[in-house]
Amino acid sequence: MNCLQFENALSDYLEGAGSSEQQAHLSSCSACSSLLADLNLISAEASSLRESDGPAPHVWTALEAQLRREGLIREASRPLLPDFLLRWKTAWLVPVAAALLIAVGIKLYQAPRIGDNQPLAKNVVPRVPVAPVVSVDDKDILTTVASRPPAQVAAYRNDLDQANAFIRDAQESLKNDPNDIYSQQLLINAYEQKQMLYRLAVDQSDEQ
Amino acid sequence: MTDAKRPRGNKLSEPEAIERAKQGDAEAFEFLYNLHKRRVYSLCLRMTGNTASAEDLTQEAFLQLFRKIGTFRGESAFSTWLHRMAVNVVLMQLRKKNLPVVPIDETTEGEEEGTIRKELGAPDERLAGSIDRLQLQRAVDELPPGYRTIFVLHDVEGYEHNEIATMVGCSIGNSKSQLHKARIKLRDLLRVNRAEKAGKR
Numbered sequence: 001m002n003c004l005q006f007e008n009a010l011s012d013y014l015e016g017a018g019s020s021e022q023q024a025h026l027s028s029c030s031a032c033s034s035l036l037a038d039l040n041l042i043s044a045e046a047s048s049l050r051e052s053d054g055p056a057p058h059v060w061t062a063l064e065a066q067l068r069r070e071g072l073i074r075e076a077s078r079p080l081l082p083d084f085l086l087r088w089k090t091a092w093l094v095p096v097a098a099a100l101l102i103a104v105g106i107k108l109y110q111a112p113r114i115g116d117n118q119p120l121a122k123n124v125v126p127r128v129p130v131a132p133v134v135s136v137d138d139k140d141i142l143t144t145v146a147s148r149p150p151a152q153v154a155a156y157r158n159d160l161d162q163a164n165a166f167i168r169d170a171q172e173s174l175k176n177d178p179n180d181i182y183s184q185q186l187l188i189n190a191y192e193q194k195q196m197l198y199r200l201a202v203d204q205s206d207e208q
Numbered sequence: 209m210t211d212a213k214r215p216r217g218n219k220l221s222e223p224e225a226i227e228r229a230k231q232g233d234a235e236a237f238e239f240l241y242n243l244h245k246r247r248v249y250s251l252c253l254r255m256t257g258n259t260a261s262a263e264d265l266t267q268e269a270f271l272q273l274f275r276k277i278g279t280f281r282g283e284s285a286f287s288t289w290l291h292r293m294a295v296n297v298v299l300m301q302l303r304k305k306n307l308p309v310v311p312i313d314e315t316t317e318g319e320e321e322g323t324i325r326k327e328l329g330a331p332d333e334r335l336a337g338s339i340d341r342l343q344l345q346r347a348v349d350e351l352p353p354g355y356r357t358i359f360v361l362h363d364v365e366g367y368e369h370n371e372i373a374t375m376v377g378c379s380i381g382n383s384k385s386q387l388h389k390a391r392i393k394l395r396d397l398l399r400v401n402r403a404e405k406a407g408k409r
Binding site: 010011014015035038039041042043045046047048049050051052053054055056058059060062063064066067070072073074 | 231232233234237238241242245246247249250251253254262263266267270271274275338339341344345348359360363364365366384385387388391392394395398
């Protein structure tokens with residue numbers, strides 16, 4: 001067997017179907033032996049290229065945008081209550097919520113009149129008071145919970161911040177449109193949530 | 209980023225991410241993308257030799273994956289399913305550009321024989337037991353498109369010749385033949401590269 005014959009059959013040899021003649025030629029020919037070694041090396045090293053590179057960040061950005069355009073990413077429905085409230089056990093909140101709703105309802109019913117002797121116009125919705133129903137300083141409440149484990153204090157502070165953010169958002173909406181019933185309801189909900197947090201802080205402190 | 213809730217502190221697993229992606233969970237999509245992006249991108253880059261094309265094809269492959277994820281039933285591994293999709297995306301792109309997916313033997317055979325015959329008379333110059341990965345990458349990028357496809361699918365990605373033949377539309381014998389020629393060509397490119405570097409010193 002000469003080198004050209006060996007080369008022509010090399011593909012089969014590399015697939016494991018080599019002949020004894022090829023083997024004999026290899027043992028006596030340094031050029032073909034070198035060629036075989038190099039081809040095996042290239043094949044062996046090739047797998048190192050398999051995950052050698054990653055795409056630039058903009059690829060994901062563009063992909064995500066396209067997924068949203070096609071509606072493949074679906075928005076989760078907004079919960080009626082924010083996350084932080086869902087974490088608290090709600091059983092004991094029922095009577096507290098009922099009492100608060102009654103108090104807020106009374107406040108709403110006692111809406112300010114336009115002028116001394118003029119009743120409200122029929123199509124004017126009573127305005128919700130901007131000031132909180134119960135004005136307790138956040139700092140006092142944070143002082144009350146300060147003695148608890150740091151993780152609890154942090155969670156409480158976070159929940160309070162969220163409640164305040166809800167209140168601010170609702171107030172901002174009402175500034176733009178005081179007759180916006182949805183924003184009014186949101187503000188009521190936000191104050192109720194904050195009241196519940198105060199209750200929790202006070203009640204749990206009493207238990208300790 | 210996510211639009212769906214999940215318990216805090218729990219890491220996502222691939223099966224969970226697949227199920228949640230079927231529901232349209234953005235975080236699940238991103239998880240699956242990050243898990244497989246390197247493999248898909250490397251495949252696209254090796255087969256096109258071009259960064260911009262590889263990025264476009266990576267995006268297209270994942271887009272097709274996420275469009276069809278609802279049909280994934282787990283009969284094969286998810287990575288296998290994705291990989292096949294990526295290969296098909298690349299091959300379609302190469303065909304669109306009229307680039308040869310597999311070279312026609314008749315046009316290249318004479319050329320290769322001449323190269324080999326010349327080499328047989330050359331002094332023994334091995335690649336000396338190791339290959340620099342970057343040099344190999346560059347050499348693969350320099351391969352003609354048809355050789356590059358077969359080499360990447362077989363030696364880099366690990367497909368068998370019967371699978372390659374089905375994917376690219378050639379015979380098993382053709383796939384083996386082209387792989388062999390691709391490796392020979394790579395050897396030439398690597399040796400030339402080394403000789404050039406040695407000459408510069």
